[in-house]
Amino acid sequence: MAMEKEKILEDLNQNFADNIMSVTAPFGDEIILFEKEALLNIVKFLLKEPYAFTMLLDLTCVDYKGKKERFEMVYHLFSLSNKLRLRLKARLSEDALEIDSLTPLFKNANWLEREAYDMFGVQFKGHPYLRRLFMYDGFEGHPLRKDYSLRKQQPRIRLRK
């Protein structure tokens, strides 16, 4: 049975009214901004039938330097049976940079969260083995933050010139 987007948003608003902060739809994509503590509950709610958001398309982070809650986690969920995409966002501040991990629910969250840790420094509670993915051991810093300059190289071996 196909569900409509409006019905899903209504149900979400009913069940998690105090955790959801806003629901917007710019450019045709639905975005739900919520508090980070409710992440696991909301995702488990959406996994069940009839919503069936069974695929985690993407998981990333955006650095808004200068704002109080500096980092924003962005999750894209997809429902194959209803053919609907949904974007979930949660804000994190710099001194409380951790959020629940989605590894018990989705298996590709393992590598996606390692990438977010490597590039931004976000800690995930409950991740089996959180370590760097793209950069090598011994690399200091998190490259995609706005205060890491583009050309700052940290060579691994002694270069000739």
Added chain:
Amino acid sequence: MKGGFITTRLNSMLGWGRKFSLFQYPFITACCGMEYMSVACAHYDLDRFGMGWTRFTPRQADMLLVVGTITHKEAPVLKTVYDQMTEPKWVVAFGSCAVSGGIYDNYAVVQGIDRIIPVDVYIPGCPPRPETILNALIKLQEKIQKEGHEWRWKRKKY
């Protein structure tokens, strides 16, 4: 080149032998690998120059073709592979990323492999056309022909 008649003849015979049977080790990382594959295959053939047989281990190769971008994570691996090759050996930097870092000027890319190993021939292009690659390989063959073999080991310093 100084030397008597016999040594020059010997040198040119050794050069002839070495240049027409180069065993290559393609260290392929990125997009230039597609152009390498099409050069090595039937349309633009590398085999007619004697370089058809790709050795998949550095211990049996004498030409290292560094194809594609080298990042800082990969640099120790490249150095190890280069050290594992036995003399005489030549290095060809294939593509803009290997020559000078290419369009990537950032925290993760080595700005040219001549910061790690000495290079003999540079092939520019992003990716270079097959005709450019064949031209460069012929230049490398001319270089090998003209080399003075006795002094080669002393010349390399880094």
Added chain:
Amino acid sequence: MLLNMGPSHPAMHGTTRIMLELDGEKVVNCELEMGYLHRGFEKICENKSYFNMLIYTDRLNYVSPLINNTGYVMTMEKLLGIDVPERAQYIRVIMCEFSRVCDHLTALAAMCMECGAFTVFLYMMKAREYIWDLMEQTSGARMTTSYIRIGGVRSDFPSNWKATAQKAIEETRKVLKDCHGLISKNKIFLNRTRDVAVVSPETAINYGWTGPCLRSTGVYYDVRKTFPYLVYDQLDFEVPLGERGDNFDRYMVRMLEMEQSLRMVEQCMAKIPKSSSPSQLMAKGMEPAEAIKSSRTKKPEEKIKLSPNLEGTEKDKYPGILSGKGSIIPPKEDTYTTIEGLIRHFKFFMRGHGIRPPKGEVYFSVEGGSGELGFYIVSDGTDKPYRLHLRAPCFHIVSSLEDIIRGHYVADVIPTFGSMNMIGGELDR
């Protein structure tokens, strides 16, 4: 015993490192280390303008570069709200489908070569050269073309494109027939790939698989049918599905998809609307120096004798292939002879000016060679993106290798890894 299949992989997939813990020949544990080709694509995006980003998108999935171009450009068009003219949409579909054929040809050629079938590799590379001929005649470069621009495509097809495209299609069909005969019923290949690394549909969905690998498990999801973009809803094509989700199904789905892509190209060739003016080798008209001199007194009405398409007479072609006022370069006749054209050209490329989309964020995805290729762009109103994130399809597929290969033999790692079609530029960004 610990075995390291190191970063300099002879199996021509680029650079990943697989560390295996073996018990005899069976794999007990496996760990994959990637990131050896991490070139900092997402960080560069925050420092270059929207127009400059186009060349970096070519080099992501470098076996099908035009599909990456299309994905990025269509995301920008969603953000800016531009409509693309119809001829440009057909040209984009033709180029995307040819790129998809190149992608599958390269993936299967590498996989078969590693299993030992070297002839298949040579045949498929030969077919790829004919397709690259068409790309070179249209856009000037064989592989990294940067041909698809925001608003349309950069230049129109040359006058004899139908003959070149027809030759490419014929040669590819011949090669596919030969390869089917060589491999699809070959006992050795079947022994190596049948019932090896079987993946169930639920596991595949949980891992976030998309594209041919997901369709080989039996799940019907293709971005071209589910969220149709460009003119895919007017074309008639099938989506092949597999049954068991093993290596052989992944191979077979790709072979059948190539046939469907060629069918789509033939339909597009029949349906494409005619161009407003036929392409010529050199337009007849005034010499450029004369035109500049005469434009000082009055606006030039005659055509200027410039080379076609890429740098020359394009004013009457523009309605067919490019549209969108703030985000395209003005035609060269205007740039060389009128002051408004020169100013518009200058302002497009200056730092701080150029394409300035509205503030906001957008996500759009196209069907890439390995699956759903998605772009997530956050813009803050300036001429550079604030954040660009790429949803790479093979990232999710390769992340499942560690679990799939457990319990199989060492020799099974090679065809499994090959059938997943790992492309380093996309995996490591």
